[in-house]
Amino acid sequence: MKPGNILVVDDEQSQREIMALILRSEKYEVDLASTAKETVNKFQNGEYDLVLTDLKLPDTEGLGILQQIFRSNPLACVIIMTAHGSIDSAVEAMKQGALDYLTKPLDREELLIAVKRAFEKISLVKENNRLRQQLQEKFHVSNIIGDHPRMQEIFAVVKKISNSTATVLISGESGTGKELLARAIHFNSARKSKPFQAINCAAIPETLIESELFGYEKGAFTGAANRRIGLFEAADGGTLFLDEVGDLNLHLQGKLLRALQEKKIRRLGGSDETVIDVRVIAATNKRLDQEIKKDQFREDLYYRLNVISIQMPPLRERGTDIPTLVSHFIQKYNRNTGKQIGGVSREAMRKFLEYSWPGNVRQLESSIERAVLLCEEDVIGAGDLPPEICRLPSPLNVLGLELPPEGVSLEDLERELIYKAMEQSDWIIMKAAKLLGLTYKTLQYRLEKHGIKRPDLIASNEAIKTPEKV
Numbered sequence: 001m002k003p004g005n006i007l008v009v010d011d012e013q014s015q016r017e018i019m020a021l022i023l024r025s026e027k028y029e030v031d032l033a034s035t036a037k038e039t040v041n042k043f044q045n046g047e048y049d050l051v052l053t054d055l056k057l058p059d060t061e062g063l064g065i066l067q068q069i070f071r072s073n074p075l076a077c078v079i080i081m082t083a084h085g086s087i088d089s090a091v092e093a094m095k096q097g098a099l100d101y102l103t104k105p106l107d108r109e110e111l112l113i114a115v116k117r118a119f120e121k122i123s124l125v126k127e128n129n130r131l132r133q134q135l136q137e138k139f140h141v142s143n144i145i146g147d148h149p150r151m152q153e154i155f156a157v158v159k160k161i162s163n164s165t166a167t168v169l170i171s172g173e174s175g176t177g178k179e180l181l182a183r184a185i186h187f188n189s190a191r192k193s194k195p196f197q198a199i200n201c202a203a204i205p206e207t208l209i210e211s212e213l214f215g216y217e218k219g220a221f222t223g224a225a226n227r228r229i230g231l232f233e234a235a236d237g238g239t240l241f242l243d244e245v246g247d248l249n250l251h252l253q254g255k256l257l258r259a260l261q262e263k264k265i266r267r268l269g270g271s272d273e274t275v276i277d278v279r280v281i282a283a284t285n286k287r288l289d290q291e292i293k294k295d296q297f298r299e300d301l302y303y304r305l306n307v308i309s310i311q312m313p314p315l316r317e318r319g320t321d322i323p324t325l326v327s328h329f330i331q332k333y334n335r336n337t338g339k340q341i342g343g344v345s346r347e348a349m350r351k352f353l354e355y356s357w358p359g360n361v362r363q364l365e366s367s368i369e370r371a372v373l374l375c376e377e378d379v380i381g382a383g384d385l386p387p388e389i390c391r392l393p394s395p396l397n398v399l400g401l402e403l404p405p406e407g408v409s410l411e412d413l414e415r416e417l418i419y420k421a422m423e424q425s426d427w428i429i430m431k432a433a434k435l436l437g438l439t440y441k442t443l444q445y446r447l448e449k450h451g452i453k454r455p456d457l458i459a460s461n462e463a464i465k466t467p468e469k470v
């Protein structure tokens with residue numbers, strides 16, 4: 001364990017110095033004080049892990065020094081030193097919270113053992129506090145899985161905004177959990193007992209979105225046989241989720257902006273305005289800043305929506321969450337199918353971790369759903385994964401080939417590969433063709449083309465030729 005900072009308190013200079021010497025020889029940082037006043041002063045201004053103090057100081061009596069230290073920090077770690085024979089005050093000091101006591105005259109070994117024990121205790125207490133704090137800080141928003149720091153940051157934002165009505169804009173690639181988060185925001189908010197209404201602006205024909213959102217009066221258009229309230233009114237007191245808000249056309253963007261600014265809407269064909277109390281959460285997988293540049297999205301609406309901005313990270317950027325997500329979805333599909341898959345094989349997990357997940361969590365979920373259905377063993381194996389995830393390694397990777405900066409000649413490479421395959425196949429063309437995925441005829445043609453010949457044949461040819469040359 002790392003040695004820590006100790007404040008040594010004694011009114012006798014020689015005592016202080018000898019203790020400092022012993023402790024420093026064990027790499028502890030040591031500071032010294034000789035009175036209660038000096039101790040409290042130093043203790044309040046410095047960072048000490050441990051105080052080692054004599055009870056008998058010129059400016060306090062009894063356990064006075066202990067009480068003063070605890071007054072400045074109730075959790076201080078203190079070892080007291082008492083004169084031989086005053087065991088009663090030692091017991092009392094322990095009752096009041098001292099970690100340990102030592103009797104004078106001090107023994108080097110005893111001193112070091114007591115200090116070491118104190119530091120072990122301190123580190124346990126620190127670890128305990130750290131874990132407790134972590135537990136309090138780390139909370140999961142309903143059933144959204146995310147231990148990754150970026151998800152934890154998002155959960156912290158959700159917690160912070162739970163009682164506000166500020167508009168939220170959630171952006172992120174498809175399948176990253178935008179809708180799931182929107183629901184979590186609603187169900188973690190003071191509005192949770194009021195409705196959550198959702199509309200997907202990309203999935204509904206433009207002509208219908210307006211009446212869906214704002215409702216209509218009887219006779220507002222052909223077919224409007226009765227009055228109908230829109231989602232803004234239906235979500236009264238609750239949350240309206242505008243999914244794929246980047247797909248709204250400019251006309252509707254204007255109407256939406258007005259509704260958000262004025263907190264009032266007017267049904268189609270109506271003349272009265274209705275006051276609305278709705279929290280809007282919008283989501284998009286488009287880059288709205290770029291849509292603004294292309295004049296496809298109103299900048300004023302963007303700022304109105306983007307009061308609180310949440311960016312869902314793509315799954316490939318939070319790979320540490322993959323194992324938890326995998327077991328979460330296995331449990332889910334075990335329940336759905338009545339199967340009892342226990343997990344995934346090492347090989348399958350490696351594939352999951354290596355894959356880039358363009359479809360994010362949704363794609364991971366459907367891969368698990370499929371694998372649970374296909375799996376005939378207790379655990380999901382690499383063979384149960386969709387082919388895009390379980391791709392065979394590329395030939396270049398198999399060969400461990402990196403192209404040199406100056407490049408290579410494909411022609412030369414082919415010649416060498418064929419030569420190598422022939423060598424490995426004992427110069428049996430049929431065998432080598434198989435190794436290279438070629439037909440016998442194609443390989444024969446390429447052998448001719450590259451002039452590849454079995455070396456012992458060349459040698460015997462030369463042997464015949466040599467005498468002629470001489």
Ligand SMILES: Nc1ncnc2c1ncn2[C@@H]1O[C@H](COP(=O)(O)OP(=O)(O)OP(=O)(O)O)[C@@H](O)[C@H]1O
Nearest residue numbers: 143144145173174175176177178179180285361362
């Ligand atoms: N962190 C997560 N924990 C558990 N399940 C998740 C998580 N993120 C997403 N999912 C699941 O993945 C699927 C896709 O999530 P969701 O529909 O919220 O994504 P999206 O970002 O709205 O996608 P799109 O842009 O395509 O609409 C859902 O089934 C959802 O339950």
Ligand SMILES: [Mg+2]
Nearest residue numbers: 178179243283
């Ligand atoms: Mg969605």
